[in-house]
Amino acid sequence: VSAAERKRWRAAFPYHWDADDLASRRELLRFAVYASGALFGSTAIIAALGMLRRPTTTAPQAIARISDVPEGTAVYFNFPEAETQAMLLHLPGGRFVAYSQRCTHLSCAVYYQADRQRLYCPCHEGVFSPETGDPVAGPPQRRLEQITLSQDGDTLYATEIHP
Amino acid sequence: VNSAVEPPGQAPIVAAGLAIGILLLAIQLWLLTVALDLFLGGHGDQVWSLALISGVIFIGGLLLLWILRRQARVARGWSAESHG
Numbered sequence: 001v002s003a004a005e006r007k008r009w010r011a012a013f014p015y016h017w018d019a020d021d022l023a024s025r026r027e028l029l030r031f032a033v034y035a036s037g038a039l040f041g042s043t044a045i046i047a048a049l050g051m052l053r054r055p056t057t058t059a060p061q062a063i064a065r066i067s068d069v070p071e072g073t074a075v076y077f078n079f080p081e082a083e084t085q086a087m088l089l090h091l092p093g094g095r096f097v098a099y100s101q102r103c104t105h106l107s108c109a110v111y112y113q114a115d116r117q118r119l120y121c122p123c124h125e126g127v128f129s130p131e132t133g134d135p136v137a138g139p140p141q142r143r144l145e146q147i148t149l150s151q152d153g154d155t156l157y158a159t160e161i162h163p
Numbered sequence: 164v165n166s167a168v169e170p171p172g173q174a175p176i177v178a179a180g181l182a183i184g185i186l187l188l189a190i191q192l193w194l195l196t197v198a199l200d201l202f203l204g205g206h207g208d209q210v211w212s213l214a215l216i217s218g219v220i221f222i223g224g225l226l227l228l229w230i231l232r233r234q235a236r237v238a239r240g241w242s243a244e245s246h247g
Binding site for chain 1: 174177178180181184185187188191192194195198199200201202203204205206207208209210211213214217218220221224225227228231235
């Protein structure tokens with residue numbers, strides 16, 4: 001190896017051969033910091049999207065008259081679009097709640113089973129709480145989309161859907 | 164030879180930095196999965212705190228890299244002096 005080549009080699013890789021593992025660990029550390037930056041960037045993007053996301057608000061949509069929904073029954077309707085199914089539940093105790101019918105597992109339709117006091121997805125046996133919409137059994141990990149209700153006289157209206 | 168010979172105590176410092184860095188990377192990856200889960204679950208407004216922690220870890224990593232580079236420069240100076 002000529003002196004010129006040796007000089008060029010030392011400029012490109014300025015480490016003694018006993019210390020070359022140190023150099024590779026430094027490279028790995030630098031790569032780890034870059035990866036850390038990428039992970040931070042991804043989390044920051046999700047955070048920004050989370051801050052920007054707002055509930056879908058539409059014009060209030062009449063769902064049903066209170067007197068037409070006996071306690072322990074459900075009414076199925078479409079909200080916020082004509083293709084998206086939702087359900088209004090009259091829970092034992094008198095409270096009204098409404099959720100999207102779309103299962104958070106694989107988007108099958110969820111049904112209210114009043115006799116077992118649960119919301120049931122027949123596709124993969126997912127079960128949600130009728131009181132909160134939270135998953136209680138089966139594969140779903142996230143709660144059902146919640147629909148905000150308002151009342152005007154005897155009529156219930158759907159106003160917002162929260163993811 | 165005028166290139167850097169590993170100075171005493173330098174290799175364990177880099178190895179320790181690397182070990183801590185990989186551990187923190189795993190924590191950041193976990194934070195990212197929690198953030199995604201919260202976002203998809205409709206609690207996206209709570210994700211900013213996770214992004215903040217992840218950012219602090221990233222800045223810590225940059226700081227560590229800067230410290231090690233500074234040490235390496237000092238070490239190269241030490242090496243040049245000791246080997247003439």
